[in-house]
Amino acid sequence: MFDATERPEGTKAEIYAELASQLRGLLEGERDAVANAANMAALIGWGLGDLNWSGFYIMRGGELVLGPFVGKPACVRIAVGKGVCGTAVARRATVRVEDVHEFPGHIACDAASRSELVVPIIRDDTVVGVLDLDSPLPARFDAEDQAGCEALVKLYVAASDPF
Secondary structure (H helix, E strand, C coil), rough: CCCCCCCCCCCCHHHHHHHHHHHEEEEEEECCCHHHHHHHHHHHHHHHCCCCCCEEEHHHEEEEEEEEEEEEECCEEECCCHHHHHHHHHHCEEECCCCCHHCCCCCCCCCCCCCCEEEEEEEEEEEEEEEEEEEEECCCCCHHHHHHHHHHHHHHHHCCCCC
16 A cells, blocks of 8 residues: 655665555555556656656557646647657657757647656557656656666556556
């Protein structure tokens, strides 16, 4: 069960370890993919600093469709191969962007966003969605953030039924 009252502190490795522990508690006994995505988006939005958006896009009919998130209203549909999210789907790999203004074809849902991290959600060798994090700070995300978020996505996939 989730029972945290303060945002995790320490090194990035310690923060992600704490978030993983908290996520396990949130996911325990719950298999619904949407409910788990909503709690995970909220946990990341609450637990990591310097974010202005944390959420999911879900593959529906060959495109990404907005799922649970924390932040300002967002773009509803994103084509595969378009923007950072669509690029992560097309590459089947995490995409980390230091300055979204320099990313060709970036989709600006929030003009305040400067950097972005997108982790594909892969189930049974199929991309079923993405975890998308945006920050108002340039170069907010590094290899530790990437590894930490990829680990959180693995926990989510293992604990959740398919969308």
